Amino acid sequence: MRRISGLAFLFVCVVSFACMSAHAQEDYDLDFDIPEVEKKPFEYGFNVEFKPSALFLNRDSTAYRLRYATDGKSSLTTQYNLRLQVDGSYRTGNGNIVFKTNSDIDNRFSDWSQGNYLYEGYYSWTPTPMFSLDVGKKVVKWGKGYAWNPVAFIDRPKDPDDPELSLEGYSLISADYIKSFSSSLQTTALTFVILPVTGDFNPDFAARGYVNYAGKLYLLWNDTDIDFMFLSGKSQPNRLGMDFSKNLKPNLEIHGEWARTASDIATHIDSAGNRTDYERAPNSTLLGIRYLDKNDITYIAEYYRNGFGFSHNEMRDFFDYAKKSLDSGNNADINSAKRLSEILYGGRNAMRRYLYFKMSWKEPFEILYFNPGIAAIYNVDDRSYSMTPEFIYSPKTNLTLRLRISMLRGAYGSEYGEKITGNKIEFSWKKFF
Amino acid sequence: MKNRTILLCLICIAVSSVSAFGITGEEILKKVDRNMQPQSYEMYKKLINVEPDGKKKEFTLYMAKKGNNKIIALFIAPESEKGRATLRLGDNMWLHIPNVGKPVRITSLQSVVGGVFNNSDIMQLDFSFEYKVDKMTEGKTEYTLHLKAKNTSVAYDRLEMTVDKKDMIPIKIECYTATKMLIKTLYYKEKKDFGDGVVRPSVMETDSPLHKGYKSIMIFARVKKRDFSDEVFTLNYLPRVGDLR
Numbered sequence: 001m002r003r004i005s006g007l008a009f010l011f012v013c014v015v016s017f018a019c020m021s022a023h024a025q026e027d028y029d030l031d032f033d034i035p036e037v038e039k040k041p042f043e044y045g046f047n048v049e050f051k052p053s054a055l056f057l058n059r060d061s062t063a064y065r066l067r068y069a070t071d072g073k074s075s076l077t078t079q080y081n082l083r084l085q086v087d088g089s090y091r092t093g094n095g096n097i098v099f100k101t102n103s104d105i106d107n108r109f110s111d112w113s114q115g116n117y118l119y120e121g122y123y124s125w126t127p128t129p130m131f132s133l134d135v136g137k138k139v140v141k142w143g144k145g146y147a148w149n150p151v152a153f154i155d156r157p158k159d160p161d162d163p164e165l166s167l168e169g170y171s172l173i174s175a176d177y178i179k180s181f182s183s184s185l186q187t188t189a190l191t192f193v194i195l196p197v198t199g200d201f202n203p204d205f206a207a208r209g210y211v212n213y214a215g216k217l218y219l220l221w222n223d224t225d226i227d228f229m230f231l232s233g234k235s236q237p238n239r240l241g242m243d244f245s246k247n248l249k250p251n252l253e254i255h256g257e258w259a260r261t262a263s264d265i266a267t268h269i270d271s272a273g274n275r276t277d278y279e280r281a282p283n284s285t286l287l288g289i290r291y292l293d294k295n296d297i298t299y300i301a302e303y304y305r306n307g308f309g310f311s312h313n314e315m316r317d318f319f320d321y322a323k324k325s326l327d328s329g330n331n332a333d334i335n336s337a338k339r340l341s342e343i344l345y346g347g348r349n350a351m352r353r354y355l356y357f358k359m360s361w362k363e364p365f366e367i368l369y370f371n372p373g374i375a376a377i378y379n380v381d382d383r384s385y386s387m388t389p390e391f392i393y394s395p396k397t398n399l400t401l402r403l404r405i406s407m408l409r410g411a412y413g414s415e416y417g418e419k420i421t422g423n424k425i426e427f428s429w430k431k432f433f
Numbered sequence: 434m435k436n437r438t439i440l441l442c443l444i445c446i447a448v449s450s451v452s453a454f455g456i457t458g459e460e461i462l463k464k465v466d467r468n469m470q471p472q473s474y475e476m477y478k479k480l481i482n483v484e485p486d487g488k489k490k491e492f493t494l495y496m497a498k499k500g501n502n503k504i505i506a507l508f509i510a511p512e513s514e515k516g517r518a519t520l521r522l523g524d525n526m527w528l529h530i531p532n533v534g535k536p537v538r539i540t541s542l543q544s545v546v547g548g549v550f551n552n553s554d555i556m557q558l559d560f561s562f563e564y565k566v567d568k569m570t571e572g573k574t575e576y577t578l579h580l581k582a583k584n585t586s587v588a589y590d591r592l593e594m595t596v597d598k599k600d601m602i603p604i605k606i607e608c609y610t611a612t613k614m615l616i617k618t619l620y621y622k623e624k625k626d627f628g629d630g631v632v633r634p635s636v637m638e639t640d641s642p643l644h645k646g647y648k649s650i651m652i653f654a655r656v657k658k659r660d661f662s663d664e665v666f667t668l669n670y671l672p673r674v675g676d677l678r
Contacts, residue, residue, distance in 0.1 A: 180663035
């Protein structure tokens with residue numbers, strides 16, 4: 001019954017996707033009035049997104065067996081997400097109050113949940129274009145990579161499966177100084193950030209009770225963007241990094257990032273469940289290109305080496321341990337494996353080497369505002385992968401429809417082969433107001 | 434004899450780019466630039482994409498320009514595009530999307546709005562910065578300038594610009610690829626006095642043989658001379674462009 005209702009729901013989604021394109025015809029009239037140019041001190045906007053999805057679960061996967069060890073589940077399940085985002089600003093002289101909120105109602109694996117978050121809320125003071133000071137909760141956005149940003153020391157990690165999702169910021173004080181020149185060094189910009197982790201401030205950043213400092217030097221030198229950055233403080237180990245981006249040709253861009261963490265405690269669980277901790281100084285690197293061909297197809301390719309990631313053998317040891325725990329039926333062992341999966345082995349980018357590829361075609365066959373594409377993440381270590389074709393269509397002003405079909409494949413003991421979801425179909429209806 | 438032939442050829446080339454009044458093609462192009470865009474200014478643009486069945490989609494932008502190679506554009510409507518900002522510094526072009534990381538490098542060949550207009554049409558620098566005059570012909574009421582791109586980073590390799598003799602503003606521009614294929618035609622209309630000596634077309638229409646039946650229209654409003662500091666045209670300032678309005 002659940003399977004039928006899920007498929008019926010998908011059918012409704014696809015039909016509505018098609019119907020939305022048959023939008024009402026509007027009369028063309030050259031309108032010389034542009035009311036939007038009248039700037040008001042207080043401006044706001046909001047968007048509502050409804051995102052139903054159907055998940056075809058991989059019942060043989062370790063993640064599935066750990067989750068439903070004692071309670072069987074159908075191989076098909078549906079999820080629903082309703083999201084409201086409100087953003088706006090209030091301007092007073094050289095000051096600007098900026099905010100962005102995010103509210104979600106979720107139904108996942110038959111459990112309802114809801115949450116309201118302030119993604120951004122800060123006061124920005126810009127007495128001159130050369131200097132600005134921001135105080136409050138803000139997304140900083142460091143790095144040049146599309147799917148991953150190893151140098152984003154004070155940002156929440158992106159989801160490489162959907163890198164353009166809005167993220168929540170951290171509470172901080174940030175100062176920016178910019179200087180332009182008429183030489184091969186065209187711009188320099190210095191950013192300094194104070195990020196406290198105390199009380200209610202940034203409890204999920206890292207260890208509480210400390211004030212952290214971060215900085216970034218940006219240079220536009222010989223038509224190349226270059227950043228050098230650091231993070232210092234006791235909440236997290238000290239970090240150093242750099243990134244760059246340059247157009248080799250008008251339609252070919254190359255970018256890269258490198259980050260080094262002074263020290264990190266790595267954990268290894270062997271196949272018998274024995275835990276070993278050891279210290280290391282991980283280096284993470286990213287190298288990528290963007291290319292636009294004559295058919296208006298954009299290609300993005302990135303290689304990411306995650307210095308914090310597990311090797312293939314380390315991951316396989318964990319899956320062997322989880323399998324042994326499940327086969328033994330020992331609840332304590334199963335719960336231990338489940339916990340390790342949640343906090344260590346089952347997260348995003350858990351392993352060491354990845355390739356990302358995305359191809360998006362702008363308005364093929366003269367279909368205006370229609371952008372099909374395909375994205376793939378390939379785990380170089382275990383040869384598992386996820387592949388996601390997507391279709392984005394904006395039939396009317398302020399309306400975006402998106403259909404995504406994700407397929408995860410891999411052998412036993414591989415990252416994507418052991419995920420709870422095998423295939424996923426997701427539809428999104430997003431309306432801006 | 435050989436030297437004479439070369440000399441004759443050189444004289445012919447020189448004469449072809451100089452009008453009866455002694456004005457050269459390069460001088461006309463510079464006059465067009467100054468009439469179309471003051472050296473440092475701000476303006477609003479409305480883009481309207483019209484589909485063959487009459488459906489339309491509109492975008493409104495705020496723009497600021499300084500010198501001949503610095504320009505910045507901010508989408509202020511519709512709500513789904515609001516906050517997107519593009520920066521062009523000579524051949525470098527970046528796009529900032531509020532939700533997505535730091536500004537990414539884009540090319541002038543792409544279109545951030547869809548339809549017939551591409552980034553180069555929206556972020557137009559001075560013509561004389563990007564093109565040199567290959568040839569000029571003179572009619573009764575107009576000049577025709579045959580322009581060739583100075584480098585490969587521009588969207589169109591060749592332009593054929595028809596310039597109104599009296600007002601020194603373009604009437605029509607045909608855009609070609611290096612293989613001389615017509616990509617699109619821009620029509621400038623509705624001359625308007627924006628004040629402070631700025632008199633220029635207030636409407637630009639575009640059609641393209643590659644997008645038959647589709648039309649894009651650009652309406653210019655509130656073109657105003659204004660000085661900006663160089664730091665406005667930087668990546669760090671890009672998310673704050675709205676502060677200029």
